[in-house]
Amino acid sequence: MNNTAKPESKGQEPQQPRQGFPYWGLFWGILIAIIINMLFPIVGTNRIVPADYGTFISKVDSGLVKAVVIEDRQILFQTASPDGKADSTFQTGAMDDPQLVERLINASSPNKDGKIIFTKKIQKENSALMNFILLWLLPCVIMILVWRSVTRTMRSRMNGVGMGNFMSFGSSGARIYAESQIKTTFADVAGQEEAKEALKEIVEFLHNPEKYRQIGANLPKGALLVGPPGTGKTLIARAVAGEANVPFFSISGSEFVQMFVGMGATKVRDLFKQAGEKAPCIIFIDEIDAIGKKRENSIGGNDEREQTLNQLLTEMDGFDGNKGVVILAATNRPESLDKALLRPGRFDRRIQMELPDLEGRKAILEVHLKKVRHDDIDISVVARATSGSSGAEIANIVNEAALRAVRMGRQSVTTADLEESVETVMAGAQKKNKVISGTEKKIVAYHEIGHALVAALQTDSAPVHKITIVPRTSGALGYTMQVDTEDQVLMSRRELMNRIATLTGGRAAEEVVCGTVTTGASNDIGQATRIARAMVTRYGMSEQYDMMELETRNNVYLGGDSSLACSADTAADVDKVVLGMIKDAHAKARKLISDNLDIMHEAAGLLMEKETITGEEFMEIVRRRRGAKE
Numbered sequence: 001m002n003n004t005a006k007p008e009s010k011g012q013e014p015q016q017p018r019q020g021f022p023y024w025g026l027f028w029g030i031l032i033a034i035i036i037n038m039l040f041p042i043v044g045t046n047r048i049v050p051a052d053y054g055t056f057i058s059k060v061d062s063g064l065v066k067a068v069v070i071e072d073r074q075i076l077f078q079t080a081s082p083d084g085k086a087d088s089t090f091q092t093g094a095m096d097d098p099q100l101v102e103r104l105i106n107a108s109s110p111n112k113d114g115k116i117i118f119t120k121k122i123q124k125e126n127s128a129l130m131n132f133i134l135l136w137l138l139p140c141v142i143m144i145l146v147w148r149s150v151t152r153t154m155r156s157r158m159n160g161v162g163m164g165n166f167m168s169f170g171s172s173g174a175r176i177y178a179e180s181q182i183k184t185t186f187a188d189v190a191g192q193e194e195a196k197e198a199l200k201e202i203v204e205f206l207h208n209p210e211k212y213r214q215i216g217a218n219l220p221k222g223a224l225l226v227g228p229p230g231t232g233k234t235l236i237a238r239a240v241a242g243e244a245n246v247p248f249f250s251i252s253g254s255e256f257v258q259m260f261v262g263m264g265a266t267k268v269r270d271l272f273k274q275a276g277e278k279a280p281c282i283i284f285i286d287e288i289d290a291i292g293k294k295r296e297n298s299i300g301g302n303d304e305r306e307q308t309l310n311q312l313l314t315e316m317d318g319f320d321g322n323k324g325v326v327i328l329a330a331t332n333r334p335e336s337l338d339k340a341l342l343r344p345g346r347f348d349r350r351i352q353m354e355l356p357d358l359e360g361r362k363a364i365l366e367v368h369l370k371k372v373r374h375d376d377i378d379i380s381v382v383a384r385a386t387s388g389s390s391g392a393e394i395a396n397i398v399n400e401a402a403l404r405a406v407r408m409g410r411q412s413v414t415t416a417d418l419e420e421s422v423e424t425v426m427a428g429a430q431k432k433n434k435v436i437s438g439t440e441k442k443i444v445a446y447h448e449i450g451h452a453l454v455a456a457l458q459t460d461s462a463p464v465h466k467i468t469i470v471p472r473t474s475g476a477l478g479y480t481m482q483v484d485t486e487d488q489v490l491m492s493r494r495e496l497m498n499r500i501a502t503l504t505g506g507r508a509a510e511e512v513v514c515g516t517v518t519t520g521a522s523n524d525i526g527q528a529t530r531i532a533r534a535m536v537t538r539y540g541m542s543e544q545y546d547m548m549e550l551e552t553r554n555n556v557y558l559g560g561d562s563s564l565a566c567s568a569d570t571a572a573d574v575d576k577v578v579l580g581m582i583k584d585a586h587a588k589a590r591k592l593i594s595d596n597l598d599i600m601h602e603a604a605g606l607l608m609e610k611e612t613i614t615g616e617e618f619m620e621i622v623r624r625r626r627g628a629k630e
Contacts, residue, residue: 048076051090059090060116063108068118070094080110175250176274182242189236190367191360191391198351199223199240206244206280206324220348221316222327224288226334227353228557230392233330236353237284240328247281249274253290256308264291264308272315272325280324288329292337309338316346332557355390358383358487364391368398374413382418384483385465397421423481428473436477443514444469444477445604447521449618450509451480453599454589455502456622460495464615467607477520493541496531500585501592503528508589513600532581533574537564542577550574599625 059065059079066087069076075092101118109116186196205212205219212219225233241248249271256264275283291308316327329347331337341347356364361383369377386394398413400421405413436444452464462482469478482502488495507521535541537551550566564571593600603621607613 048089048091051092053092053095056090056092057103060103060107064110065107065116066109066111068104068116070100070118070120176278177241177248177250182238182245182248184235184238184242186236186239186243188367189232189239190363191356192232192236192353193360195225195236195351195353196239198349199236200243202326203240203243206246206326209280209324219324219326221325221345222329222347223349223351224334224337224342224347225328225330225351225353226557227332228355228390229332230390231353231355232391233353234284234286235391237282237328237330240326241282241284244280244282246324247278249278249281249283251283251285253285253287253292256291257305264304265311268308268311268315275325281326283325283327285327285329287331288341289331289333289336292329292331292341294336294338309341313340313346333555335554335556355388356394358387361386361389361394364394365398368395369413372398372402372413373411375415377413377418378415381415382422384485385419385422385481387484387487393425397425400424423472427476427479431471431473434471436471440477441469441608442604443510443516443518444520445607446509446513446600447506447518448478448480449600449603449607450505450507450513450589450593451502451524452505452615452618453596453603453622454505454508454592455480455482455498456619457592457596458498458501460492461498461502464618466612466614467618468612469607470611476523493535493539496535496539496541497581497585500528500531500582501588503531504582504586505589505593508586508593509600512590512593513597513604528582528585529578532578532585535581536574536577537562542581544573544577596625 053075056065056075056077059077064079065077066080067078071094073094075094076089077092078087078089080087104116104118107116108114111117186200189196202220202223209219225237227233237250238248251271256267271283275281291305291312293305293309295306295309327347334342334350342350362379365377365379365382369379382397386397389397397418398421401413401417404417404420404424405411408417448467448469452467455461455464462484464480465483466481467478471477472479503524506524507517510517510521533551536545538549538553540547540549550564550570551562552565553560553562555561564574566574599622602625603613603618606617606621
């Protein structure tokens, strides 16, 4: 829940929203009046059955009618039911029948006196003025009063800020937090020590600007936070405001995008105007690439977005940085931003928010474990198992572990809960009710042992941590988890080829032991192909193309999409080179499995019996069997 109170500025009264005629109240009043006017004729009617005039005369002549009410435009008559339990009321149109009264006087009736009770009702119509007041004027007045009451309540709750901006076109729409509302500090941000160091200088400048002005230094106008999703860009921006104890303006780049041309630029002007009044303060624009994309050279570009960008560029040039207005922006796609936005004097600093390393993941786990009750946790094991995870993913893993502890009826989180939550986030929850035939279970077991055996028999390969054939909701029927003892920044050609061989180990086990191939290797095939292709096109690890770049990548922080930067003939030749590398790795995996079938059979038997075995259990079999051979 975000409380968006407007911070008070010294020596300045809060700006009151502009009053105006409540057109919305008038609109709703007219609409309700129309609906009432349409429904008024049927208000107060009872259960009345329509009938034609001939039916009415027939029932009168048959002696079934008890009472008749003659109106100007209709005739209502009541008849007795055959069983005598209930009467029915009918409605028919009035006819010019001069003999009707005489017919009703002479007709018989089921009443006690045998006569029909009939009357003529003369309706008293309201005057035209009364109808106008009741059906038109009164609903409008009621809606206007309601509308003014609602706006007054909202205005008082938002302390004179939100309602004025909400009711006027072109207002920034930024969520404004007073300095007392920001509780986040750098202590809440873990795993991003370099980013915190770069931002601490901005905090110190806001605290003590004279220290920098004496030497002639200027405060950076803007800092661009760049990194993958979930690395804490928004969190660290709030932490800067919390450490500096200044107002915090938060807005998303998409909120500047408007239907009408010029409205986004108006929002930008309003945002910087408010920030200037509240200086020193921090403006945070999340997903700035929504408005900061490169301007198009072709005719027919996005005029509204480009006008908004131009206004943002102008405002960043126009305001005085010494007032203490700092702009922080976050994006996952820095390569798509306009060059004018990134030049010095606008966004002076580019701060990388990378995925945390091993020590960073440990620090993040410690931060989030403070919020849950837990036993002695082996943080090192969990941190190694979460290699490549962002801060948001680690927070989700801790939360999943807490939920699992509750499901298991325990009062605290254990290391086992965290390890299982890692697997849940990576591969999905266990499908305990999925039934697998004995033949398929055997193939899956040998497939996973094939991965583990090839990995264990190679050097420069991550140790096997766990092997399981328990199905997961992601569609995996089993998996082999390898966990590095430490983070790797660089990988050699040998290590990458070993990884490809490990990926082909599952299919090789199916071929050697089971004499068949299945669809279970589809994910392995995809990963092996991507690694081999990257070795040829991006890493320069092939003899044919040496250090030639054949592929470019975009959106690196969003998974990355690649495009070939070579001719069609070269692309076809690249496919052949990639195929050759995968074939070599596949042949290596088949040989390792064929030479160690005794290990395959014993390990697969244990896996089918227990469904999940640890890396230590598997390596004990490998060491014992290979020791016996030697």
